[in-house]
Amino acid sequence: MRKLLIRTLRACGHDHPDEVLADLQDERRWRRSAGHRGFAIWAAWQLLTICLWSLLDRRVRRDRARIHPLLALRLAARNIVRQPGVPVAAALTLALGYGAAASIFGVYHGFGRPLPVPAGEDVVRLRVAEPDGVRMMLGRDQLDLLASVTDLFLSVGAFAGDSSIIAGDDLPPRRVTSARMTPEAFVALDVAPALGALPPADSGAVVLAHDLWVEAFEADPAVVGRVVRVGGRSVDVAAVMPPGFAFPYRQQLWLPMDRSDPDVAGELVARLVPGVSTAQASRMLEARWNASFADAEGETARTLVDGFTDARGEGGEELALLALLSLVIALLLVSCSNVSNLMLSRAVTRSRSLALHAAIGAGPGQVCLQMLTETLLIALGGAALGLVGASGAVRYIEGTLAPHWGYYWMRVQMEPAVAGFTLLLAAGTALVAGMLPAVRAARADVSEPLKQGSGGSDRRSTRMSWLLLTGQVAFSAAALVVATLMAMGLFRTREVEAGFPAAEVFVASVSLDTDRYQEASVRRGFRERLLDRLNDSDEVRSAALTVGLVGMHGQFGRLAVDGVEPDPEARPSRILSFGVSRDFFEVFDLTLEQGRLLLPGDTDAVVVSADFASQHLGSDALGRRIRLEGVAERWWRVVGVVSNVVIYDASLDRRLDWAYLPLEQLEPVGFYVTYRPAGEAAAATRVVTSAATALDPELPLSGAMGGGVGVPVTQVLAYVRRFMLTAGTLGAFGGLAAALVAAIGLYGIVAFEVGRRLPDFGLRMALGARRDQVLGLIVRHALARTAPGLVIGLLIAWAAGPYFGLFLFGVPGRNPLVLGGAALAYLLVAALAALVPGRRAATLDPAQVLRGE
Amino acid sequence: MGDEYLGEFEHLVLLAILRLGDAAHGAPIRRLIEERAERRVSLGAVYSTLRRLEAKGYARAREQPAGSASGGRPRRVFELDRRGQAALEASRRRLDRMRLGLDVGALASRD
Numbered sequence: 006m007r008k009l010l011i012r013t014l015r016a017c018g019h020d021h022p023d024e025v026l027a028d029l030q031d032e033r034r035w036r037r038s039a040g041h042r043g044f045a046i047w048a049a050w051q052l053l054t055i056c057l058w059s060l061l062d063r064r065v066r067r068d069r070a071r072i073h074p075l076l077a078l079r080l081a082a083r084n085i086v087r088q089p090g091v092p093v094a095a096a097l098t099l100a101l102g103y104g105a106a107a108s109i110f111g112v113y114h115g116f117g118r119p120l121p122v123p124a125g126e127d128v129v130r131l132r133v134a135e136p137d138g139v140r141m142m143l144g145r146d147q148l149d150l151l152a153s154v155t156d157l158f159l160s161v162g163a164f165a166g167d168s169s170i171i172a173g174d175d176l177p178p179r180r181v182t183s184a185r186m187t188p189e190a191f192v193a194l195d196v197a198p199a200l201g202a203l204p205p206a207d208s209g210a211v212v213l214a215h216d217l218w219v220e221a222f223e224a225d226p227a228v229v230g231r232v233v234r235v236g237g238r239s240v241d242v243a244a245v246m247p248p249g250f251a252f253p254y255r256q257q258l259w260l261p262m263d264r265s266d267p268d269v270a271g272e273l274v275a276r277l278v279p280g281v282s283t284a285q286a287s288r289m290l291e292a293r294w295n296a297s298f299a300d301a302e303g304e305t306a307r308t309l310v311d312g313f314t315d316a317r318g319e320g321g322e323e324l325a326l327l328a329l330l331s332l333v334i335a336l337l338l339v340s341c342s343n344v345s346n347l348m349l350s351r352a353v354t355r356s357r358s359l360a361l362h363a364a365i366g367a368g369p370g371q372v373c374l375q376m377l378t379e380t381l382l383i384a385l386g387g388a389a390l391g392l393v394g395a396s397g398a399v400r401y402i403e404g405t406l407a408p409h410w411g412y413y414w415m416r417v418q419m420e421p422a423v424a425g426f427t428l429l430l431a432a433g434t435a436l437v438a439g440m441l442p443a444v445r446a447a448r449a450d451v452s453e454p455l456k457q458g459s460g461g462s463d464r465r466s467t468r469m470s471w472l473l474l475t476g477q478v479a480f481s482a483a484a485l486v487v488a489t490l491m492a493m494g495l496f497r498t499r500e501v502e503a504g505f506p507a508a509e510v511f512v513a514s515v516s517l518d519t520d521r522y523q524e525a526s527v528r529r530g531f532r533e534r535l536l537d538r539l540n541d542s543d544e545v546r547s548a549a550l551t552v553g554l555v556g557m558h559g560q561f562g563r564l565a566v567d568g569v570e571p572d573p574e575a576r577p578s579r580i581l582s583f584g585v586s587r588d589f590f591e592v593f594d595l596t597l598e599q600g601r602l603l604l605p606g607d608t609d610a611v612v613v614s615a616d617f618a619s620q621h622l623g624s625d626a627l628g629r630r631i632r633l634e635g636v637a638e639r640w641w642r643v644v645g646v647v648s649n650v651v652i653y654d655a656s657l658d659r660r661l662d663w664a665y666l667p668l669e670q671l672e673p674v675g676f677y678v679t680y681r682p683a684g685e686a687a688a689a690t691r692v693v694t695s696a697a698t699a700l701d702p703e704l705p706l707s708g709a710m711g712g713g714v715g716v717p718v719t720q721v722l723a724y725v726r727r728f729m730l731t732a733g734t735l736g737a738f739g740g741l742a743a744a745l746v747a748a749i750g751l752y753g754i755v756a757f758e759v760g761r762r763l764p765d766f767g768l769r770m771a772l773g774a775r776r777d778q779v780l781g782l783i784v785r786h787a788l789a790r791t792a793p794g795l796v797i798g799l800l801i802a803w804a805a806g807p808y809f810g811l812f813l814f815g816v817p818g819r820n821p822l823v824l825g826g827a828a829l830a831y832l833l834v835a836a837l838a839a840l841v842p843g844r845r846a847a848t849l850d851p852a853q854v855l856r857g858e
Numbered sequence: 859m860g861d862e863y864l865g866e867f868e869h870l871v872l873l874a875i876l877r878l879g880d881a882a883h884g885a886p887i888r889r890l891i892e893e894r895a896e897r898r899v900s901l902g903a904v905y906s907t908l909r910r911l912e913a914k915g916y917a918r919a920r921e922q923p924a925g926s927a928s929g930g931r932p933r934r935v936f937e938l939d940r941r942g943q944a945a946l947e948a949s950r951r952r953l954d955r956m957r958l959g960l961d962v963g964a965l966a967s968r969d
Binding site for chain 1: 883884885886888889900901902903905906909910931933934
């Protein structure tokens with residue numbers, strides 16, 4: 006009965022129920038002595054009034070203490086301004102996470118942007134994939150088949166990127182990025198020109214991009230019908246495209262694809278019939294394709310139909326993005342738990358004022374709201390900072406990667422979607438980070454902190470803080486290891502231990518136009534005269550022409566060795582082959598290991614790399630005959646073996662077996678000019694360009710991927726690895742940031758604990774402990790608490806090693822040296838983080854501390 | 859000094875606390891007011907007023923050790939704070955000034 010009464014009174018808000026019971030006893034004694042009867046009824050009535058009054062009072066208190074949301078904001082702001090240390094640290098750590106997340110999101114968003122044409126999601130790429138790889142050339146009959154599939158596609162067209170020289174009467178020759186397109190490709194894109202009309206297939210007329218029209222033709226409204234010279238031929242200007250259209254890779258000019266050509270080389274674009282999905286189209290097309298074109302051995306091809314935005318997955322880019330994303334999420338979690346920690350310690354130091362707030366009537370919900378509002382303000386501040394950082398990062402990414410990005414509409418920039426995402430993230434993390442401290446603050450026993458003065462030793466919340474810190478330490482230690490590995494991979498890619506002096510070899514590319522250079526003899530004449538001019542010059546030490554760029558790409562052929570039966574089970578070996586002119590081996594500094602180099606006049610000789618020889622030919626390589634299917638199908642005789650060239654492919658560390666064929670035998674239309682300068686590179690490049698122009702004023706001399714005319718091969722290689730480089734750089738920064746964030750967290754909690762235990766230290770020092778002993782105690786304590794998290798983090802890094810190893814260049818994912826180094830570095834940082842508050846504690850006057858000042 | 863207005867019941871409770879001294883807690887206060895002020899008073903009203911007086915700073919509670927008047931348990935007794943005394947004084951002076959020169963009894967019996 007007694008317990009029930011006490012509980013009821015408390016529930017109504019009466020704080021001293023046992024006093025009520027004592028008073029009622031008192032009343033009973035008095036009433037009995039005064040002769041009053043009916044105590045039970047009287048007492049029940051009194052209890053009722055007590056409960057009612059208590060409830061009423063509580064309601065009044067709550068109403069008075071209720072905080073208007075705007076007031077809550079003002080209070081939160083005022084609290085932050087008064088004690089800015091913790092909020093600023095929290096905002097900074099959150100800013101790191103938000104900034105990184107916003108940048109990654111910006112990239113992903115930019116990548117995933119749809120094609121900016123009507124019903125862009127219906128425009129797809131078509132690719133035919135055979136076991137050897139994707140076909141870059143289709144026969145007319147194959148293209149006709151694709152065009153006939155009208156239940157799947159409204160239109161199927163082809164396009165091929167190119168480079169052209171455009172000139173006119175009032176227009177000096179200029180090099181532009183161009184593309185050859187079939188009219189069907191324009192139909193598939195469904196973009197109407199701003200001026201003029203798209204030309205029919207056989208007109209030979211060209212279409213200008215808006216930018217080119219403004220720059221070169223001064224936005225002349227009468228440009229349609231003007232005659233210009235493109236690649237030496239006079240053509241009409243048929244149309245100008247609207248601003249922003251630059252399909253596919255920032256082209257400035259569109260030329261018709263040659264209809265008379267039996268083969269169509271390039272990529273395919275198509276517009277799906279509305280309602281047909283890419284998967285359906287893929288399946289149905291494949292059946293029809295293989296019904297007509299399965300090859301003699303019954304090998305079938307796969308037809309791939311996918312949206313242009315799916316291109317973002319190729320080249321290891323999606324892997325890199327995913328890796329970055331996971332790193333960023335880890336970083337954000339670390340930041341979150343950091344903020345939670347900081348807010349917890351803040352709640353404890355403010356527990357007195359919070360308790361007072363509760364004492365005058367604020368309910369637990371009110372206290373909770375107050376803490377959450379503060380956390381939200383901090384998170385928003387962090388988000389603002391993070392967005393500033395992110396816009397810088399995004400600009401950097403767009404600037405370094407944009408020219409090589411791929412499709413012209415894939416721009417990465419700060420936009421409302423990114424800002425919105427960040428704000429949402431901020432609100433979410435504020436809730437997550439702030440909920441725990443808010444709830445604890447609300448539930449904390451009101452009277453305890455009031456009795457104990459401002460110390461407020463809430464032991465439970467300190468344990469919670471250390472738990473959170475352990476999580477932080479684990480994440481950031483793992484992140485630090487990964488960041489170190491990424492940085493190492495980064496350095497490896499820069500080294501380019503290529504096996505040839507990549508920094509000293511410069512590159513330009515030549516594409517002879519097929520109309521004027523149709524005859525092989527004409528082409529040969531051009532090449533020989535070019536080489537003569539280059540070799541005569543003093544500025545050029547040595548020069549060579551190559552088909553395929555050594556270090557980057559060449560032509561793949563399937564290997565067959567004379568006298569060796571191919572293993573039907575094994576996958577056919579793919580050999581990378583290059584056509585090379587005389588002096589090639591000198592330019593690239595390859596040493597002869599067996600036999601001889603190629604000589605002018607060689608018709609069927611081939612020189613192979615040392616690895617090729619050992620892999621496929623054994624010790625007896627010379628004189629063996631090989632065949633490279635897909636590249637000049639004939640037998641070649643091995644005359645020499647040269648040193649290896651080792652490169653790192655875009656996503657994997659692969660060493661490729663290489664074969665060098667005589668250029669003359671390949672009769673190329675396009676080739677690279679590779680040269681080593683005798684002195685200044687710029688001077689040598691000028692010689693090359695003037696030599697080419699002298700031979701043919703309208704020859705488009707262009708750069709290799711990754712740069713303009715005359716860049717060193719290192720730059721070209723860097724371009725190939727651009728994504729890895731960017732991912733590595735960002736990853737390295739991310740890992741360091743994570744470690745820094747954890748260090749801040751550690752500092753926060755150690756500082757708080759030291760502050761709380763000041764009387765303890767003061768006592769020790771008063772009893773004779775030396776300052777350095779106290780300092781040592783603090784640091785050792787901090788390190789001991791850091792250790793479990795560190796061990797967990799290193800275990801995580803060890804376990805995740807193989808996964809990350811996939812895209813670390815030549816660096817194994819599990820590296821005990823790195824783990825050990827990271828552990829030591831981390832402990833050092835932890836010791837430093839503990840030293841700062843520790844020193845402050847050790848240099849205090851013990852007497853002052855004990856007095857409580 | 860400015861805001862020290864007392865309600866009538868608060869006034870009565872403060873006076874009761876003064877009178878009761880060491881025995882100033884819920885039940886005796888209630889009985890005293892019922893007896894002297896001749897009005898029915900509930901314990902709930904007394905407690906509520908004591909809370910309010912405490913919050914305003916006019917009265918404070920102190921722990922009285924077990925034994926003396928409390929039937930073997932430690933309990934809280936109330937005493938006047940300086941602010942409470944000032945409030946009582948101010949209230950009395952106010953009433954006196956209003957009453958000055960009036961004979962309330964004669965006026966009342968006139969009607």
